[in-house]
Amino acid sequence: MKSELLGTDEILLPSGFRAAGIHAGIKKREARDMALLVSDTPAVVAGVFTTNQVNAAPVKWCRARLPSREARAVIVNSGNANACTGAAGLADARRMAQVTAESLEVSEETVFVCSTGHIGARLPMDIVEPGIRETVKRLSRDGGRAAAQAIMTTDIRVKHWTVKIKVDGKPVIVSGIAKGAGMIEPNMATMLAFLMTDAVVDADALQKALAEAVNQSFNRITVDGDQSTNDTVLLFANGQAGHTSALDAQHPAWADFVAALNEVSLQLALKIVEDGEGANKRVTILVDGADNDEEADKAARAIANSFLVKTSWAGVYPNWGRVMDAIGYSKARVDEDKVDIWYDAHQATRNGLATETPLATLKSVIEQQAFTIRVNLNLGAGRAVVYTCEITEEYVHINVT
């Protein structure tokens, strides 16, 4: 793949997309809280949503609009999740689509809706409706950064990523924005990501590619093990790059497109982990040697979701005993006399027993902003990776209100 990483401060929207982000007043503090992404022409859209049985009104709205080849926009608010709001909440979500559609002069069926924030309260529609109209007025090719800011809740950093490829000799862009940062669990927990491309893509192929990209990125991160009611990843492909043949699995450029999509998804997912509430470290958990991939995944998630493991990272304390404990209570088969654990290149245990590696060496690994804990169960060929972060006192402080 000939991908080109763009400057991190710039958000280059694919051809035919515009964006905006404003402060409408849903958040009490002076921060952007409404975002709009628009495709000037109908776009094929793919989506992946939370698996939580309790899911928000906008999630229900979006699910019912898929599949679609006519998507035009997604309107997003932060500060209120519009979850556990019943029929009234569904009406509010639909009203958001209607007002957006009216202002854009498109059909309401082509407008997607997302919300993130506090659960259980009605949306302040007296603020949301004029907010939508204002957002439409502010749409521009340079609005990507404002939109990325407007979807943030407890996020500290703006998250976006862009990759350029060529299809049939034409430049194609795949870009995306995302928000975390708490209530993040493997299966798509409080996170929103909006991906855009100007590629021409077959609708079925697009949905498959997105599902696979999400599985290898957003579904492999965990901050606190809590799954949200509102998780949504949407991918819009408007075909404005102008290459002649639609991309699908048979197309010679398909692998490049998939690689670009995977890269954008993974980079956004890693940015969410790096911006985990109160977190400063990105930790990669790599488990191999499990009976199979599924068991490796269970062991990796047990480590990544153990608060005792996560707090030990915060304390720069290489307590591999807590890692052993976590895999021991995971549902993966473990033989404690076979377990090897590495901190980056330094082996902490061999056959389940401490090595001679000095504590100071292991400490120096955990002191880094990014490191890898690798566990070999030495039972089979199963393998899994999960990305996570440490848990600090600040995490608790952020979440006590």
Next chain:
Amino acid sequence: MKSELLGTDEILLPSGFRAAGIHAGIKKREARDMALLVSDTPAVVAGVFTTNQVNAAPVKWCRARLPSREARAVIVNSGNANACTGAAGLADARRMAQVTAESLEVSEETVFVCSTGHIGARLPMDIVEPGIRETVKRLSRDGGRAAAQAIMTTDIRVKHWTVKIKVDGKPVIVSGIAKGAGMIEPNMATMLAFLMTDAVVDADALQKALAEAVNQSFNRITVDGDQSTNDTVLLFANGQAGHTSALDAQHPAWADFVAALNEVSLQLALKIVEDGEGANKRVTILVDGADNDEEADKAARAIANSFLVKTSWAGVYPNWGRVMDAIGYSKARVDEDKVDIWYDAHQATRNGLATETPLATLKSVIEQQAFTIRVNLNLGAGRAVVYTCEITEEYVHINVT
């Protein structure tokens, strides 16, 4: 049951039991770190252990000694878990039994061994061995409190409970000591409890009664969702109360004995939750209306183990949306439009939507040191209860090292 609660500062050992607790030097700080409980005559013993696949040497030692009608003692150290220590650790555990047995002039097979503390380091046997001999010298009928102190790790409060009943007209005592307080998860996570009775009890009946008592007490508490490598509950019955017929399910006093055992187990379990690391509140999670008891249990544990729910309690923030979120991602079937949630007697949601109950009222519930969150899923007759505590910044502070 005619039970009599004894003064909370007194630990009344059943007839024929002696105890001791000393500072041997395993802990760097000046705190007791070795405990010994002894029955002057052979006792029937029952045991329940961690389900963690990684389990400590003393757990392996104890498991291999059960069932036994000849138990004489349990020697315990805190400050070092003797876990992930391989064959050398097993030899150390056995050596602890040997030294204890020699000093008591009994067989090593009759001595049980428990350890709790840091995982992965060898026991300092040069400290442990003289420590054992010193502990034997200090044995007394008044040693219960010192023993209860000596098994503590991050515990702040000594945990013990005693119930008196009558069997065949003779006074019988059931008493116990326990330690928590982190790495506590439903299925017996880092906790030790030692129960004693002078009742005459059939061995099989004793094991069944203990398993059931543990299931309704120690297995229903959770602090942080982590399961330890060392959890052990042992129950010794030495028959010194002198009633004529052995207790079993056919005995007229069986129900009284079981009730006493259940009470001691539950009270100790609740004390562990109340002394959860950094915790100040005891929260009872009661789920009913699930499809079945197992599903109710899943929903209750999802709530009790959600860090977002637990931190909201720490912040005295009645965020029922986080409760909805947790049951939604639990493996229990949930229909969000049917969920009723109460904070003590105050209903927060009806059919999944906010009630008119003022936030201030819900807040006043969470301000209490003990309260109940009740969730009715309104689907079936399944029911479960779990006891837990809040998560504070102090919890993280305690666990960063």
